[in-house]
Amino acid sequence: MFKKILIANRGEIAIRIIRACNEMGIKTVAVYSKADKNSLHVKFADEAICIGEGPAVESYLNIPRIIAAGEITNADAIHPGYGFLAENAKFSKICKENGFTFIGPDAKIIDLMGDKVNARNAAKDAGVPIIPGSNTLSSVEEFLEIAEQIGYPVMLKAVAGGGGKGMRVINNSNEAEKGFNIIQNEAGMAFNNSEIYVEKFVENGRHIEVQILSDKFGNHLHLGERECSIQRSNQKLIEESPSLFVDHNLRDELTSKSLQLAEKVNYVGAGTIEYLVDDDKNFYFIEMNTRIQVEHTVTEMVCMIDLVKEQIRTYAGIELSMKQEDITMSGHAIECRINAEDPFNDFIPSPKKIDSLNFAGGIGVRIDSFIYAGYQIPTNYDSMLGKLIVHSSSREKALIRMKRSLQETFIEGPKTTLPLLEMIFENKDFNNGNFDINFLGKFLKNIKEKDNESS
Numbered sequence: 001m002f003k004k005i006l007i008a009n010r011g012e013i014a015i016r017i018i019r020a021c022n023e024m025g026i027k028t029v030a031v032y033s034k035a036d037k038n039s040l041h042v043k044f045a046d047e048a049i050c051i052g053e054g055p056a057v058e059s060y061l062n063i064p065r066i067i068a069a070g071e072i073t074n075a076d077a078i079h080p081g082y083g084f085l086a087e088n089a090k091f092s093k094i095c096k097e098n099g100f101t102f103i104g105p106d107a108k109i110i111d112l113m114g115d116k117v118n119a120r121n122a123a124k125d126a127g128v129p130i131i132p133g134s135n136t137l138s139s140v141e142e143f144l145e146i147a148e149q150i151g152y153p154v155m156l157k158a159v160a161g162g163g164g165k166g167m168r169v170i171n172n173s174n175e176a177e178k179g180f181n182i183i184q185n186e187a188g189m190a191f192n193n194s195e196i197y198v199e200k201f202v203e204n205g206r207h208i209e210v211q212i213l214s215d216k217f218g219n220h221l222h223l224g225e226r227e228c229s230i231q232r233s234n235q236k237l238i239e240e241s242p243s244l245f246v247d248h249n250l251r252d253e254l255t256s257k258s259l260q261l262a263e264k265v266n267y268v269g270a271g272t273i274e275y276l277v278d279d280d281k282n283f284y285f286i287e288m289n290t291r292i293q294v295e296h297t298v299t300e301m302v303c304m305i306d307l308v309k310e311q312i313r314t315y316a317g318i319e320l321s322m323k324q325e326d327i328t329m330s331g332h333a334i335e336c337r338i339n340a341e342d343p344f345n346d347f348i349p350s351p352k353k354i355d356s357l358n359f360a361g362g363i364g365v366r367i368d369s370f371i372y373a374g375y376q377i378p379t380n381y382d383s384m385l386g387k388l389i390v391h392s393s394s395r396e397k398a399l400i401r402m403k404r405s406l407q408e409t410f411i412e413g414p415k416t417t418l419p420l421l422e423m424i425f426e427n428k429d430f431n432n433g434n435f436d437i438n439f440l441g442k443f444l445k446n447i448k449e450k451d452n453e454s455s
Helices: 011-024 040-044 063-072 089-097 107-114 116-125 140-150 173-191 248-264 296-303 307-315 395-408 418-424 428-432 439-454
Strands: 004-007 027-033 047-052 077-079 154-162 165-170 196-200 206-214 220-232 235-241 269-277 283-289 332-339 356-358 365-369 384-392 410-412
Touching: 004 011, 004 063, 011 027, 011 040, 011 307, 011 365, 011 384, 027 040, 027 063, 047 063, 063 089, 077 307, 089 107, 107 116, 116 154, 116 196, 116 248, 116 283, 140 154, 140 173, 140 196, 154 173, 165 173, 173 196, 206 248, 206 307, 220 248, 220 296, 220 439, 235 296, 235 418, 248 269, 248 283, 269 307, 296 307, 296 332, 296 365, 296 384, 332 395, 332 418, 384 395, 395 418, 418 439
Parallel strands: 004 027, 004 077, 027 047
Antiparallel strands: 154 165, 154 196, 206 220, 206 269, 220 235, 235 332, 269 283, 332 384, 356 410, 365 384
């Protein structure tokens, strides 16, 4: 087992990894930017190294500085968390070349599954259904030709995309050239790779994902599915497990196909395979995330398995201690992401000082966060402040627990998504499970229309 792990990340995921390491008897090293000098992950780690200025390119994305921090502190492994360098094949390779175990897949797997076109082809080879679409597009003309074949609406996507960035729905040929150029530019700026491809857009789909866990001995397990359809701009806001929409037959299909893909690519560690499911319960592969997910918490709550610990063990070369038949899913869990944003003003970030706060508590309530009263939210990073997670014996009881927990939670200073979350949990369609990936857009539109009528 590792003696010391450097965490190449920040915020709540850094603290999440520190907690797992503490319970495993592993020392931790935090890296931080000057903007994060007062962050809790710096205080909670055994050691902390400043690696640069606030902008991520000068700190959390600066590979030489992270490697240097690992060498200075004699770390023997590096955990990338999610985001930043978590799915960077170059970083995985450099860690290995410098004698560190990268707690994530090797560069080959990241290149295969991180490239969305390669991942589509790998899924197809493994017998997993894929959405009709293209390989990397070379021109607007090629895009128009393929879009006509598969039929509008279609979605343009960045080959190296992720986190809801580099995606755009194109409804007809009149939008093609403008949309092509916009997504190509966005992809180049966000991912340093301007390659894009096109897929048929499933208009009323559900976003369902399957959690897998694999070791270096060829063992592959699934831990059920997560419902992730409540999202804005392709970024998730609420996640739950299990999905009310997924029946027994669909669950068997989704999980068996996910295991087929994991076996096909010889995957190791914790990973997530994401699908779009239509009204008729036909499902299509979207992508594979070769890292721990933000929403891993709901799977942990229903399975009572610490995914971060298991992830660390697999990369330490330890065989999974459980079989598929040992995994049981109990009750229902829901996660709400709390962001420092104005949800009623196009989700404009609100990086202000936190004057005071209170998090909910009680049986079945979990908080994963890094903020405290007096904390100044940096302007350089993602706006997520933390996650509120609840678990109970049924979805109905979990909904009640989440409503109560949202009412108990307040963060004064910045604007946050808390008021919007409370409104969603009062919505009849959401509570009955009548929603898809378009739910939040329609919900916000109705709020604006009511506000306009009242004014």
